[in-house]
Amino acid sequence: MDFTNWLGKPYNSLNAYLKNTYGEKLYKIAVDAGLTCPNRDGKLGTRGCIFCSKGGSGDFAVKGKSVTEQIKAGVEKFDKKIGNKFIIYFQAFTNTYGDIEYLRRIWTEALSHKDVAGISIATRPDCLSDEVIGLLRELKIEFCSSSVKNIPVSETDSIDVAEGKFIWIELGLQTIHEKTAEYIRRGYPLAVYDDAVKKLDDIGIPYITHIILGLPFETKDMMLETIRYVNSKKPFGIKLQLLHVLEDTDLADEYRCGMFEVLDLESYISLVIECLENINPEVVIHRVTGDGPKKILIAPTWSGDKKKVLNTLHKRMKELGAYQGKFCKR
Numbered sequence: 190m191d192f193t194n195w196l197g198k199p200y201n202s203l204n205a206y207l208k209n210t211y212g213e214k215l216y217k218i219a220v221d222a223g224l225t226c227p228n229r230d231g232k233l234g235t236r237g238c239i240f241c242s243k244g245g246s247g248d249f250a251v252k253g254k255s256v257t258e259q260i261k262a263g264v265e266k267f268d269k270k271i272g273n274k275f276i277i278y279f280q281a282f283t284n285t286y287g288d289i290e291y292l293r294r295i296w297t298e299a300l301s302h303k304d305v306a307g308i309s310i311a312t313r314p315d316c317l318s319d320e321v322i323g324l325l326r327e328l329k330i331e332f333c334s335s336s337v338k339n340i341p342v343s344e345t346d347s348i349d350v351a352e353g354k355f356i357w358i359e360l361g362l363q364t365i366h367e368k369t370a371e372y373i374r375r376g377y378p379l380a381v382y383d384d385a386v387k388k389l390d391d392i393g394i395p396y397i398t399h400i401i402l403g404l405p406f407e408t409k410d411m412m413l414e415t416i417r418y419v420n421s422k423k424p425f426g427i428k429l430q431l432l433h434v435l436e437d438t439d440l441a442d443e444y445r446c447g448m449f450e451v452l453d454l455e456s457y458i459s460l461v462i463e464c465l466e467n468i469n470p471e472v473v474i475h476r477v478t479g480d481g482p483k484k485i486l487i488a489p490t491w492s493g494d495k496k497k498v499l500n501t502l503h504k505r506m507k508e509l510g511a512y513q514g515k516f517c518k519r
């Protein structure tokens with residue numbers, strides 16, 4: 190198996206996709222648009238999903254007064270001489286849950302920035318109203334022309350690089366199992382996810398599905414069922430997130446009472462490998478580890494060493510001859 194297109198890794202990572210599509214690495218700037226979530230503001234609940242931190246799963250977002258200021262602050266962190274391009278990640282809380290004109294303004298602000306290649310909008314599948322879908326369609330027409338430029342990279346080779354900006358939607362599904370969904374207080378049934386995916390497919394907006402591995406009381410088979418189900422929908426991307434127990438969450442209370450155990454490194458690595466083997470090679474893998482803020486991470490503590498987790502994963506996949514899509518029908 191030749192992994193040249195995947196930059197030598199045995200799976201189709203986001204970095205490989207960006208390099209192959211845009212000719213360079215893009216850097217993510219997480220922003221907090223000051224929105225809330227129906228699981229927080231009382232519409233569905235006030236305590237949020239059982240694992241969600243106070244920052245609405247957006248703890249790395251640059252805080253600031255406006256989205257423009259946050260983008261400016263994020264861009265300034267990088268070396269401008271290199272001419273970096275960025276993905277603006279609307280990460281904290283539910284980023285399609287707000288006044289439609291406000292959403293239009295912040296997404297347009299981000300897409301209009303000269304150094305921004307595209308935006309990624311984290312949301313819940315039950316927060317894609319017809320108005321939001323209409324707005325996404327409009328912005329897609331305005332900003333995302335799909336022309337392709339051929340760039341020479343050596344005397345003999347060239348790559349096709351996409352021009353125009355992109356809009357991605359990130360859907361927090363976590364699991365397909367209704368019992369787990371109730372336990373984590375997700376607040377919507379699987380049919381809502383199916384509906385959201387269809388709406389996004391209809392307007393041609395790529396989506397990334399978030400899945401949590403290691404949710405309490407889920408077996409390996411249940412997690413693989415979630416992977417296969419999501420994979421069958423042909424998403425643009427999948428984010429595999431290790432369950433993190435964070436301070437000030439209800440999950441932390443249950444963990445401290447001994448109600449469940451978290452995964453150890455070895456079990457997680459084996460699980461991720463099986464997941465990757467069941468995902469089509471075309472699907473872009475946006476994450477294979479947890480990425481929680483260390484200062485509020487209670488467990489599993491080994492996940493704080495991201496480099497070690499990734500190195501172990503890559504080494505083990507090489508030893509086993511494992512690769513993304515190994516068990517998928519072509």
Ligand code: SF4
Nearest residue numbers: 226228237238241282
């Ligand atoms: S939907 Fe997202 S932001 Fe809202 S409570 Fe759940 S994890 Fe937190």
